[in-house]
Amino acid sequence: MLRARRAMAACVQKAASGHRKMLCMASGPIKPLCRYGVTPTWRLMATATDAQFLSFQDAMDYFQENPENEAGKSITEEQVLAAQKEWGDGIVRISSVHEHGGDYEATAIWVIRNLYGYGVSPVLFKPTLARDSQFRSTFEDALSYFVATNGLHAEDTGFAIKGWKAVRWDNKGINLFGNTALAMGNYYFASPEGGEVKVEYTFGYILDAQGRVRINLHHSSVPYPVGRGIAKQQILAAQRAWGDAIVDISALHASGGDYRRAAGEHLRRLYGYGSNPLL
Numbered sequence: 001m002l003r004a005r006r007a008m009a010a011c012v013q014k015a016a017s018g019h020r021k022m023l024c025m026a027s028g029p030i031k032p033l034c035r036y037g038v039t040p041t042w043r044l045m046a047t048a049t050d051a052q053f054l055s056f057q058d059a060m061d062y063f064q065e066n067p068e069n070e071a072g073k074s075i076t077e078e079q080v081l082a083a084q085k086e087w088g089d090g091i092v093r094i095s096s097v098h099e100h101g102g103d104y105e106a107t108a109i110w111v112i113r114n115l116y117g118y119g120v121s122p123v124l125f126k127p128t129l130a131r132d133s134q135f136r137s138t139f140e141d142a143l144s145y146f147v148a149t150n151g152l153h154a155e156d157t158g159f160a161i162k163g164w165k166a167v168r169w170d171n172k173g174i175n176l177f178g179n180t181a182l183a184m185g186n187y188y189f190a191s192p193e194g195g196e197v198k199v200e201y202t203f204g205y206i207l208d209a210q211g212r213v214r215i216n217l218h219h220s221s222v223p224y225p226v227g228r229g230i231a232k233q234q235i236l237a238a239q240r241a242w243g244d245a246i247v248d249i250s251a252l253h254a255s256g257g258d259y260r261r262a263a264g265e266h267l268r269r270l271y272g273y274g275s276n277p278l279l
Contacts, residue, residue, distance in 0.1 A: 088167030117214035128220035163192035
């Protein structure tokens with residue numbers, strides 16, 4: 001496939017310089033390539049009786065219609081889903097090993113090496129809970145974020161050792177581009193307390209030389225906080241609590257009780273002193 005692409009590039013170069021049609025001939029049985037047809041082992045021929053014509057547009061069509069990697073494979077949606085499950089299982093496994101006193105760092109190293117593209121291709125990793133060191137472009141950066149054992153980033157506390165029990169994926173879309181893919185959506189982390197933590201994600205995937213899916217893009221963020229306005233019912237409840245407090249203070253004063261202490265407690269509970277300017 002690599003030889004075919006190099007030869008294709010030669011055709012494109014000549015086409016761009018004014019030779020709109022190139023003479024190409026297959027070295028073996030011909031199979032369709034775009035409209036005119038050549039095989040992956042074809043070579044350029046100066047003259048030939050059974051030559052096939054290839055134009056500049058045909059070369060462009062080829063790359064658009066045959067988005068394969070050098071191994072001749074394209075990534076599938078099933079592979080993306082399997083990679084996501086493997087990632088979630090890896091996070092849960094790291095948490096479990098940590099919880100039981102095992103070598104969770106070794107587990108994290110295995111997960112990162114097997115799932116991410118570090119050492120295979122550049123990796124764009126922007127973790128959820130990273131503020132000072134937002135982007136983690138190396139293996140060591142990722143290890144610090146997930147288990148915080150190498151002391152690389154002081155802000156890291158080990159995302160993968162929080163006791164997560166499960167990871168649930170909700171893909172909003174998966175786009176396939178030959179040997180690469182993109183996925184976007186929400187994933188939900190089951191906490192030790194039984195709740196779920198919602199996180200937004202975008203993942204990019206590639207196929208390595210062995211045809212294994214690798215993560216080359218990982219961006220996570222917490223959902224944008226939506227401001228909650230005060231409701232009428234809350235105002236009415238606050239007014240009722242204020243009135244009840246006044247009555248309570250008066251009753252304690254009349255009965256000889258500790259009305260000063262009661263007044264202080266009501267003030268701290270009902271007023272905003274110490275939290276915001278008060279008029």
